[in-house]
Amino acid sequence: MNKEMLYYINPEQQTPEELKALLEMHQEIKFVSFMGVDFAGNDTDEKVPINLFIEDINSFLEGMAAQTDGSSVVLPGIATLNNARVDMKVDKSVNWYIDYNYEHFDAQTGKMVGTLRIPCFLIHNEIFVDSRSILQNSLDYVEAQMLEMFKKHPQIAGLEHVDLSQIEKLVFTCATELEFWVKSPREDAPIEALSSSQMMQEQYWQRTRGNVRTALEQTIEMMEAYGLEPEMGHKECGGVRGQIDGAGHMTHVMEQLEVDWKFNVGLQTADNELLARIIVKEVFRMNGLEVSFQAKPIPGVAGSGEHTHVGIAAKLKNGKMVNLFAPGDMKADFLSAIGYGSMMGLLKNYEVINPFISATIDSLNRLKPGFEAPVCIVTSLGISPQVPSRNRTILAGLIRDIDSPMATRIEMRSPNPYTNTYIAIAAFYLAMWDGIKACVESGKNLKELEAELSKKAGVEGFYLEKDREYRSEDDVFEDFSEEERSRLFGKPPATVWENMCGFNKYPEKKAALTSGNILRAEFIDSFAKGALVRWQTELLNRIIPEFHAEIVAMKCLHDTGFYNKCDDELWEKIAALRVMLAKDSVEAPCIFTMIRDAFSRGDFDAASKLKLEMVKTMEKLRSCYHDYKQNIID
Incomplete structure (x- = not known):
């Protein structure tokens, strides 16, 4: 610098x-x-x-x-x-x-x-067809719609202290948090060591050392030079302790880090996030380190998210800024009607937002129970308005500070570093507008709106779906079974194909995003088509070849030396799984071949189901081979 x-x-x-x-x-x-x-x-x-x-x-x-x-x-x-x-x-x-x-x-x-x-x-x-214009035009549309709504509804629940006629313009405040893994080139730590370190919380917010510390400090300085106003950089939960070689250099680096910077508005937020990734990548590379922004670069270990915060403020004609999410009495209510509507809009329409958030195999690999990654379409408001809390097992979190109403916002925990932030934020605000309009036009007071968001499955709501629940103050991973989660909060998509199918499966929710014809239907179709092309290409040209190479490398280790019947039985299981995955026979093709055939005939649904079977079988094979190797002592 x-x-x-x-x-x-x-x-x-x-x-x-x-x-x-x-x-x-x-x-x-x-x-x-x-x-x-x-x-x-x-x-x-x-x-x-x-x-x-x-x-x-x-x-x-x-x-x-x-x-x-x-x-x-x-x-x-x-x-x-x-x-x-x-x-x-x-x-x-x-x-x-x-x-x-x-x-x-x-x-x-x-x-x-x-x-x-x-x-x-x-x-x-002559039509704007890019991610940046979608975000800009979406925010312009939502602002115009809300300003028109304020004329029709000059009194809105929770905002009685604000003269809505004095609003000059709306400010769509947004922020992202960037998590990433950093490692020494060509070096990998054992999965067991990374998993154990995470379970024992050895890394989270620990002191950085060596070239990792230098790179993190230089990154923060560089972000400051570019006007991003960095707020902090720290270790995340993943990683193992590095080593020092004879020359005093750090080796075997494998750590997860996070950097945060000040919120901004609309397009500038997304542009800043793109810049931050470039800065991180280049600065760490200068220090001899590799950076990965993949959502789940290491199986069985915490992935990297990019929590995205969204809010709506208003600039009054006298220059004062007010947060339209924050109610007049922060100790009596969680949110204003605008805030409740935003939360409801996000949750009700999330099945058609999710494809924009998780459009890759990698992104869906991160969204699994047990790693603080959101799985269910559910929010947490807190035990009471007087005591703000933070539930890290939900999708949409309410962030609030009783003494600072301007800090009230919604944290979407599903995005990852490779989520298209421009389209994601656009989809968030379009969905929020759908909920805002419903809540304001309902005329309901704040307690009634809280009751709507907190309703139990089977209870009819004026906006939210009857057979679903949308709020939980419990640990949704530990306090609900998988069947209960799917029934109450919706079954999450397991593949990119299943996720993209949400656009056609929920036409009424898709309509919430296409209102105003900003996020056009043809844009959505183009996005889905591109995501499916990348999904197919990655499966056929990267994942299957990598799995095949891994299977070929699994060799019988007990031909000679000290072994017993247990080794024979384990190897028989391994051999059968290897054939099931990767070797055709006269009787039946292997899973790899069936996936290729499904894609060749355009049957994405069959390819999706076979992909899940492939992953499940591969996990079983890896487990068996691990046990087999552990039993070899010669």
Whole structure:
């Protein structure tokens, strides 16, 4: 980090005159990159020499900055091979960042070569078709709808202390928390050691050491330079203690960390999260460490989430800010009608939100009982309004501080570092609006709204489904059986296919997201199509080959030496499982072959069921082989 270098350009500085002056002062900035974000969350990187940008700066800023095509971005069914052109339009409402190459130095200035990354919107056939525009347009739509609602309902339960006619604009406050694993290159810790360390809570919030400490401190400093206002960095629950070699260097590093930074609004929140991932990856790499943002990089050990906080505030005409989630009396009620409506909207419509949150095999691998990852569509408000609490086993948590009403917000615990934050936040607020509208128009008081959210299965509600429950102050992992969880809170999808089927299975909930025609039906179809292509490709080209290699490596170890009948019986079980998974016979194909055949005939439902059978059989095989190896003492 160099205080003389330029790290970001705020919207007020994005005039042609100001930009030219800044770029003249910072000759180390050699390129401009136009950054659009497709439906898969991928950001584009098109480098243009800085001199070309300066020469034609007005055209870049006011017209179409650049072009790409359908093969460069994930917009299936939209940007097709015979209609592939995608234009890029500059977004001047957010910060622009300078991305420095830590390994390339400018000979003239001696500073790292920088690329000005300019966020853009993607346009196809004159329609905005990117993740960033979906988020921006969704927030604009929800704001317009809510401001119109305030005219019709000047008194809203819990907000009697606010003159709604004096609202100037709404502020959609959002924040994300980034968890990740860091390790020494080409080194892996045993699963047993990682699992034991987690169970004994040896790592959580412990002191960092060596190059991990250096990288974490440098990351926080770099985030500060970029204006992200970091709040903390700390160890998470996963990891094992590293070792020191003869030269005093840390080796065998395998730790889980988290970094947090200050909340922001709308697009800036999602842009900041994308930047934070880049900073973490580059800084840790400079310190000789690998970083993984996978949701579940290590089976049997805690995965990495990216809890996403959402709230709605209002700026009044006198400049005062008020939190529309917080009731007038924080000790008497949990939420205002706006807050209750937001929570209900998220929970009722979550089956069509979930596909945007968990669109990969990796993301669904994280959502299993036992690792504080949410499995059920349920919330916790706390034992009483007077005593805020935190239930870490639920999906949507209420965060509140009696002495600080502005801190009241909803924490969605399901996102992971590779969730498309732009579309996720858009889906959250569209679903929240559906619940807000229902609660306000019902005219019910706060106790009645709390009763709706707290109702038992079988009780008719004015908005929530009759046969479901939506609130629990219990440990949903320990205090409910799997059958009870599925019956009361809904059965969670087990595969990407099952998750994407939610769009067609719940048309009335899908309608809540497509209201206003911002998150269009064709956008949803494109997102699902892309997710299924990636799911199929990952299964066929990565997971099955990796499983096959693992199966081939499982060798008989007791041909000679000291062994007994137990070894023979275990190996017979192992051999049968290996054949079931990976070896065809005249009588029947193996599971791997059946999955390939299912995909070849377009039967995604069969492929989904076979995928679950494959994973279950592979887990059984691994367990048997582990027991078998443990019994070999020769």
